[in-house]
Amino acid sequence: MELLDNLALGLSTALLVQNVLYCFVGVLLGTAVGVLPGIGPTATVAMLLPITFSFEPVTALIMLAGIYYGAQYGGSTTAILINLPGESSAAVTALDGHEMARQGRAGAALATAAVGSFIAGTVATVVLAVAAPPLARVALQFGPAEYFSLVLLGLIVSIALARGSALKALAMIFLGVLLGTVGQDIYTGTPRFTFGQRELYGGIDFVSVAVGMFGVAEILRNLENEQTRTAIVSKVKNLWPTREDRRRIVGPILRGTGLGAALGVLPGGGHVLASFTSYAVEKRVSKRPEEFGHGAIEGVAGPESANNAAAQTSFIPLLTLGLPAHPVMALMIGAFIVHGITPGPNVITEEPALFWGLIASMWIGNVLLVLLNLPLIGLWVRMLRIPYQVLFPMIILFAAIGTYSLGFNAYDVYAIVFFGLLGYVLIKCGCEPAPLLLGFVLGPLLEENLRRALIIERGDATVFLTRPISAVLLALAAAALVVAVLPAIRKRREVVFAEED
Amino acid sequence: MERRRSFPDVLAGVVFILIGGAFVAGSLGYELGTPLRMGPGAFPLLVGAVVAALGLAIVVKGLVAGEVIAFGPIPWRAVGVIVLALVFFGFTVRGLGFVPASLVTALLTTVASKRVRPLMAVAVAAGLTLAATLIFVVGLQLRLPLWGPWLGF
Structure with a gap:
């Protein structure tokens, strides 16, 4: 059994003392930022990335991954207790979870979320282990033309999943691609758009873009309307669900896991889509749909399982193709590159200990999360009392220090000012920041493969249509674009996301 | 659909046009090359033009049938x-x-x-x-x- 050997290798890596320790640090931090409204996993990973440069590559990735899926966990706690989703995917959990808390069943809701997330995380980790190697083998056949088409497809699909106007999301993607061209040209070495500043020759650091767009811009948004948080936190008791509850959550957990595992692979927010879809499905199959919105435990179990499963499987495109499905994944690409590893299909054969160690660590991380969340729930509730007036100066200061320590380059700090302001204006105008970051990270890949494909084919641009895999990918991209802008489907997307606003 | 103007739409579009346009103008200063060997200016020129065009489309849409978004105060x-x-x-x-x-x-x-x-x-x-x-x-x-x-x- 090759799979068992691989998993054994992974476990032996993931169970090393320092890896378990940093996995714990990761999920702890992830839970904390998931609980705290106003700071999300993207900004956190961006700020902590420079710190991990001195770690072993596998340790660094285990910790960063832990922050990501830990945040999905933490987000549900605030959603249930104070009706304030810490993470966008937990918004749907608040509908029934908070209602349960108001009926004095907060304990059952929290336990359901934790158990559902754990089962989903475990199953999705196995899916990841089974699905990744064959996909990586297919990806090894890809030439530059296929990669160009694949990256384009990934970018287009991510707008189909983004909230709000598809036109604006498209513009954000290309703006990201455009900003990615700053710096020295890969083929000729010509410095582009650097205004003669040597500091810009290496390009704009994506950490600055992420910290600016997700950290600084978000703080400015929150300072628009300052209000004291009226955290009326209900007492948590009776953590264990009743027998009736246990019977009712089995189905939703399993369906949510399946949905989440499938949708998580999609670029650009599959975990948000997964939790909304799961909620809709549970409402439809339930014998008592009228209970939804009034504290139906199925409405907590399904979406919570779905978003956690999706958080795990969103690593599949990253680990097999080198394509990020989420801004956090885009940052993890940076972590790979810093350690001299090119993310993509070769990781699995060249760095098997890293690949399988990361996968195994996710399961360990899920165990740690259950231990962290259920007995320590009181601690997280207390964290909600930290006033925002303390929190946002901390984020700004740590953002400045973190980005400066990237390369001891003051331009990286100035860049977060620029991207913070740009992001703030664009977010205020209804543009989502995530597509820009994906475009920024994937843009150089797009340009490199486009130019390489043309050189190989002696300037024949039809290569993208005559190579079958590339043609199929481009056709899918065109179809996704049509889907994203067609009014009828737009309407349905709005319905799906309407409850979030 | 009723006609409604949307200030945020127009503003977003203008931002895209300005940035896209600036990159287009900048990339004309670099060698464009041929399709066989694209120069450093070709890709930014192409993408900059796309961004500016999308920005224009957002402005037009914002004037005819804009999204209703509350712009809110600026701190x-x-x-x-x-x-x-x-x-x-x-x-x-x-x-x-x-x-x-x-x-x-x-x-x-x-x-x-x-x-x-x-x-x-x-x-x-x-x-x-x-x-x-x-x-x-x-x-x-x-x-x-x-x-x-x-x-x-």
């Missing part, structure tokens, strides 16, 4: 103070050293909130500076002087 004080704090950090961290730069940055940032009282601002800034020093310099061995050359040490 000018927070914007100004946070920009100042970050630029100050970038400009002085090497000269003043880690501790003074962090302290001033944190102090400036706390003032961004209208609700903060002076005593609390000082306490928060001092606490954050201490925490940052312990985490980044002591814990993570960041190679930065605590007190910089501008202070005469």
Whole structure:
């Protein structure tokens, strides 16, 4: 059994003392930022990335991954207790979870979320282990033309999943691609758009873009309307669900896991889509749909399982193709590159200990999360009392220090000012920041493969249509674009996301 | 659909047009090359044109059938103070050293909130500076002087 050997290798890596320790640090931090409204996993990973440069590559990735899926966990706690989703995917959990808390069943809701997330995380980790190697083998056949088409497809699909106007999301993607061209040209070495500043020759650091767009811009948004948080936190008791509850959550957990595992692979927010879809499905199959919105435990179990499963499987495109499905994944690409590893299909054969160690660590991380969340729930509730007036100066200061320590380059700090302001204006105008970051990270890949494909084919641009895999990918991209802008489907997307606003 | 103008749509479109246009103008200054060997200017020219075109489409759509988005107030004080704090950090961290730069940055940032009282601002800034020093310099061995050359040490 090759799979068992691989998993054994992974476990032996993931169970090393320092890896378990940093996995714990990761999920702890992830839970904390998931609980705290106003700071999300993207900004956190961006700020902590420079710190991990001195770690072993596998340790660094285990910790960063832990922050990501830990945040999905933490987000549900605030959603249930104070009706304030810490993470966008937990918004749907608040509908029934908070209602349960108001009926004095907060304990059952929290336990359901934790158990559902754990089962989903475990199953999705196995899916990841089974699905990744064959996909990586297919990806090894890809030439530059296929990669160009694949990256384009990934970018287009991510707008189909983004909230709000598809036109604006498209513009954000290309703006990201455009900003990615700053710096020295890969083929000729010509410095582009650097205004003669040597500091810009290496390009704009994506950490600055992420910290600016997700950290600084978000703080400015929150300072628009300052209000004291009226955290009326209900007492948590009776953590264990009743027998009736246990019977009712089995189905939703399993369906949510399946949905989440499938949708998580999609670029650009599959975990948000997964939790909304799961909620809709549970409402439809339930014998008592009228209970939804009034504290139906199925409405907590399904979406919570779905978003956690999706958080795990969103690593599949990253680990097999080198394509990020989420801004956090885009940052993890940076972590790979810093350690001299090119993310993509070769990781699995060249760095098997890293690949399988990361996968195994996710399961360990899920165990740690259950231990962290259920007995320590009181601690997280207390964290909600930290006033925002303390929190946002901390984020700004740590953002400045973190980005400066990237390369001891003051331009990286100035860049977060620029991207913070740009992001703030664009977010205020209804543009989502995530597509820009994906475009920024994937843009150089797009340009490199486009130019390489043309050189190989002696300037024949039809290569993208005559190579079958590339043609199929481009056709899918065109179809996704049509889907994203067609009014009828737009309407349905709005319905799906309407409850979030 | 009823006709409605949307200021945020138009503003977003203008931002895209300006940035896209600036990149197009800039890329004309670089060699464009041929399809066989694309020069450094070709890709930014193409993408810049796409961004500007999408920006134009957003403006037109915003004038005819815009999205209804509440633009909301702008916290000018927070914007100004946070920009100042970050630029100050970038400009002085090497000269003043880690501790003074962090302290001033944190102090400036706390003032961004209208609700903060002076005593609390000082306490928060001092606490954050201490925490940052312990985490980044002591814990993570960041190679930065605590007190910089501008202070005469």
